[in-house]
Amino acid sequence: MAYPRMIRRAIAETHYLRSSWCFGNRFSTHHAISNVNDNNNEKKIIDNGWGGLGSFRRYSNSSSLGGVGLPSYMRAAVFWEPNKPLTIEEFRMPRPKAGEVLIKTKACGVCHSDLHVMKGELPFASPCVVGHEITGEVVEHGPLTDRKIVERYPLGSRVVGAFIMPCGNCFFCSKGHDDLCEDFFAYNRAKGTLYDGETRLFLRSGEKPVFMYSMGGLAEYCVVPAHALSILPDSLPYTESAILGCAVFTAYGAMAHAAEVRPGDSVAVIGIGGVGSSCLQIARAFGASDIIAVDVQDEKLQKAKEFGATHTVNAIQEDAIEKIREITGRMGVDIAVEALGKPQTFFQCFNSVRDGGKAVMIGLTPAGAVGEVDINRLVRRKIQVIGSYGARARQDLPKLVRLAESGIFNLSKAVSRKYTFEEAGQAFHDLNQGNIVSRAVVEVM
Numbered sequence: 001m002a003y004p005r006m007i008r009r010a011i012a013e014t015h016y017l018r019s020s021w022c023f024g025n026r027f028s029t030h031h032a033i034s035n036v037n038d039n040n041n042e043k044k045i046i047d048n049g050w051g052g053l054g055s056f057r058r059y060s061n062s063s064s065l066g067g068v069g070l071p072s073y074m075r076a077a078v079f080w081e082p083n084k085p086l087t088i089e090e091f092r093m094p095r096p097k098a099g100e101v102l103i104k105t106k107a108c109g110v111c112h113s114d115l116h117v118m119k120g121e122l123p124f125a126s127p128c129v130v131g132h133e134i135t136g137e138v139v140e141h142g143p144l145t146d147r148k149i150v151e152r153y154p155l156g157s158r159v160v161g162a163f164i165m166p167c168g169n170c171f172f173c174s175k176g177h178d179d180l181c182e183d184f185f186a187y188n189r190a191k192g193t194l195y196d197g198e199t200r201l202f203l204r205s206g207e208k209p210v211f212m213y214s215m216g217g218l219a220e221y222c223v224v225p226a227h228a229l230s231i232l233p234d235s236l237p238y239t240e241s242a243i244l245g246c247a248v249f250t251a252y253g254a255m256a257h258a259a260e261v262r263p264g265d266s267v268a269v270i271g272i273g274g275v276g277s278s279c280l281q282i283a284r285a286f287g288a289s290d291i292i293a294v295d296v297q298d299e300k301l302q303k304a305k306e307f308g309a310t311h312t313v314n315a316i317q318e319d320a321i322e323k324i325r326e327i328t329g330r331m332g333v334d335i336a337v338e339a340l341g342k343p344q345t346f347f348q349c350f351n352s353v354r355d356g357g358k359a360v361m362i363g364l365t366p367a368g369a370v371g372e373v374d375i376n377r378l379v380r381r382k383i384q385v386i387g388s389y390g391a392r393a394r395q396d397l398p399k400l401v402r403l404a405e406s407g408i409f410n411l412s413k414a415v416s417r418k419y420t421f422e423e424a425g426q427a428f429h430d431l432n433q434g435n436i437v438s439r440a441v442v443e444v445m
Helices: 003-014 112-116 147-152 182-191 238-245 248-256 274-285 298-306 318-325 344-352 376-380 393-407 421-432
Strands: 019-023 026-030 071-080 086-091 100-110 134-142 159-163 209-212 221-225 227-230 267-270 293-294 312-313 332-339 353-361 384-387 414-422 439-443
Touching: 019 274, 026 071, 071 312, 071 421, 086 293, 086 421, 100 238, 134 221, 134 238, 134 332, 159 238, 221 274, 227 248, 227 393, 238 248, 238 384, 238 414, 238 439, 248 353, 248 393, 267 274, 267 344, 274 298, 274 332, 293 298, 293 318, 312 318, 332 344, 344 353, 414 421
Parallel strands: 267 293, 267 332, 293 312, 332 353, 353 384, 414 439
Antiparallel strands: 019 026, 071 086, 100 134, 100 221, 100 439, 134 159, 159 227
């Protein structure tokens, strides 16, 4: 008989589950709604956020999930024009769109890339909110966000964000090359927006848009494309973990993907700042033998030994290329990494590698800078010159979290100074003066 089956189907389609999410003192509840028309048994497909027993939905409901109890306004640090100090301004609360997450920012790293923008050395849309390596708490999902993203990053989750924010859909992202994401470069780096061509930041005082350098992380709240995030375990602190999103992220991309460091390789790192010191730690973790740190500050070189350097070279006191060849028995290193962004250090990097070696360039320069290469040596001796901007967020950021959690990468040693949110301008002044060893972090909340 067909009646029992019809009855069971009616029950399954009528009685949706009622679900409630609790996060802190805020609640988000989805009520059961019938999808059966009593007159003709046709479904009224009403999305309750999760579908139910009779209809499984891929997306969350058309309104955002979370955002309850948030303030109407927030503060962020704004860059207005080159060589002018940052100012802290009030903004309307940014809202995430589909595939995006609103983060309550806990900490944001202080990076030379931001400084290049602030000094007018890298063209970027202004005014903008700088800051691109963050940790924080998930407080809202954009409407129509994929259900799997909502499940991966529940409200209240602790997260870390990468500065390269992959769209997940372009030609390169589909091949796993998140570091070459077309939308990231076409929209964020070229226009200062997210991937619908719009910024999420507007000043409280009017409708004036303010652009975003990556997520615009030097703010009390920021909107981040979900593919740029990874869960941060309770065992890792918010402040020190912020550097995972750029300093460590950039270093890992260079060492794992560009250089492909193998056990026993000899490695030279030129420029021992936040990224360069992270390269030292990762080279050690990958089993490199000779690890040579090159800089012009003895304080940084002394610190480099704690990060894994077996040799140090002060490039003011001695010829860096000649010293590296001396250390390696006149061969040169298997891999040299340039982590400063100057034509001089580009030249040193290229000429420090052995025949068949790899020269990996990761330091950004002022726009228009040109590096010098001996073309005949490049051709005859099979020297590889490789650019590397960062790692691959979806694959690599969780790995970096695990390296930090296991203690293989030492976060506490990598962060040398901390600033309050109100001291953000001072942090970049100190960076510009060369007064920060390794990495500094701004504690936002």
